[in-house]
Amino acid sequence: xxxxxxxxxxxxxxxxxIARALGHDGYRLTVAARRPxxxxxxxxxxxxxxLDVLSVAANMAREEDIKKVAEAxxxxxxxxxxxxxxxxxxxxxxxxxxxxxRLDLQLDVNLRAVYLLARECIPMLKDAGAxxxxxxxxxxxxxxxxxxxxxxxAYSATKFGVVGLSQALHMELSTDGIQVTxxxxxxxxxxxxxxxxxxxxxxxMIQPEDVAEAVRFVLRTSRHCVVPEIQLxxxxxxxx
Ligand SMILES: NC(=O)c1ccc[n+]([C@@H]2O[C@H](COP(=O)([O-])OP(=O)(O)OC[C@H]3O[C@@H](n4cnc5c(N)ncnc54)[C@H](OP(=O)(O)O)[C@@H]3O)[C@@H](O)[C@H]2O)c1
Numbered sequence: 624x625x626x627x628x629x630x631x632x633x634x635x636x637x638x639x640x641i642a643r644a645l646g647h648d649g650y651r652l653t654v655a656a657r658r659p660x661x662x663x664x665x666x667x668x669x670x671x672x673x674l675d676v677l678s679v680a681a682n683m684a685r686e687e688d689i690k691k692v693a694e695a696x697x698x699x700x701x702x703x704x705x706x707x708x709x710x711x712x713x714x715x716x717x718x719x720x721x722x723x724x725r726l727d728l729q730l731d732v733n734l735r736a737v738y739l740l741a742r743e744c745i746p747m748l749k750d751a752g753a754x755x756x757x758x759x760x761x762x763x764x765x766x767x768x769x770x771x772x773x774x775x776x777a778y779s780a781t782k783f784g785v786v787g788l789s790q791a792l793h794m795e796l797s798t799d800g801i802q803v804t805x806x807x808x809x810x811x812x813x814x815x816x817x818x819x820x821x822x823x824x825x826x827x828m829i830q831p832e833d834v835a836e837a838v839r840f841v842l843r844t845s846r847h848c849v850v851p852e853i854q855l856x857x858x859x860x861x862x863x
Contacts, residue, residue: 624755627700629653629692631683631740632710634662636813637763639669640831641707641838646674648839650705653677653696657710683710683736684728693743703747704755707838708737708785709763713778713815726777733781737762738788745796752800756846759802761838762789766809766856769863782807786852793851804841807863808834808855829855 628645632638633654646652646669654669656662659680666678679695681688696703711733714725741760751758767775768782789805796803810816811834812825833855841850854862 625651625702626704627651627653627696627702628705628707629655629696629703629744630707630709631655631681631692631736632763633678633707634658634665636815637808637811637831637834638707638709639665640835641709641761642676643669643672643674644832644835644839645705645707646672646676648842651675651700653679653692653699655679655681655683655692655710657682683740684731686739689736689739690743693740693747696744697747702751703744703758704751705759705761705838705842706741706744706748707761707763708740709761710736711763711781711815713775715774715778715818717774718776721777729777729781733778734784734788737785741788741792745801748796748801749799752796754800756800757802757842758800759804759838759842760789760792760796761804761806761841762792764789764805764807764852766807766854766860766863768805769807769854790851793849797849800846802841802849804838804850805852806834806837806855807852809857809860811855827857829857 628650630642634656748758764785765782767779772779793803812828
């Protein structure tokens, strides 16, 4: 059966690894991200691997761009089986010194966009769910969405929000054949963790492909098995 997936933040790091894994598992792909040049390089790389890829440059802080992504995907593929809400931004710093615009940007990209894109995609996901009972929304939270993290307060709060939103979406959608999974990794070796590289080498972090395997696992379980949340942590860290 033909399948299609939409991955936000698909131009690098975790999103690109998930897109690649889904593409090689037979999904036709839409990848969306903010910077068009970087996105196009990533999308072309996936096409060079033989994958069918639509790229849509979009700023997830803007509602009109979010609608554009869902519509472009629908026009090209006509169906959506897997939505990966992965685009995100983390801005460190103490609460006492954080400008409002930095708080707002993280709320908009990390949380509001997840809600809005899910809303826009629910009709397509319901059609897929009615067909095979295993449509999926995978929302990228973080281990900081399970345990509040100082100097990342806004980021942490948005990721707690993603976990809660995922639970709520599960309650609304699971009987329509749409499952919802919140992914909660610790440090993953991507550009986002460059700042901590001096203390935690990239080779000792979770790899983007590990997170992609978590999505694959969820999709391989039966329609009667919901995986609401996956924590991915490093040796020596405690689960939450
Ligand atoms: N790395 C970690 O340790 C870690 C741990 C837990 C959770 N996460 C989460 O994993 C997700 C992916 O992050 P990553 O680690 O893979 O970092 P990354 O390589 O920097 O990827 C971030 C992706 O999100 C896109 N993005 C950022 N702001 C956007 C915006 N306003 N509109 C549209 N796209 C935007 C980026 O595109 P541009 O480059 O064009 O902006 C890029 O494709 C994020 O939600 C992050 O919070 C990461």
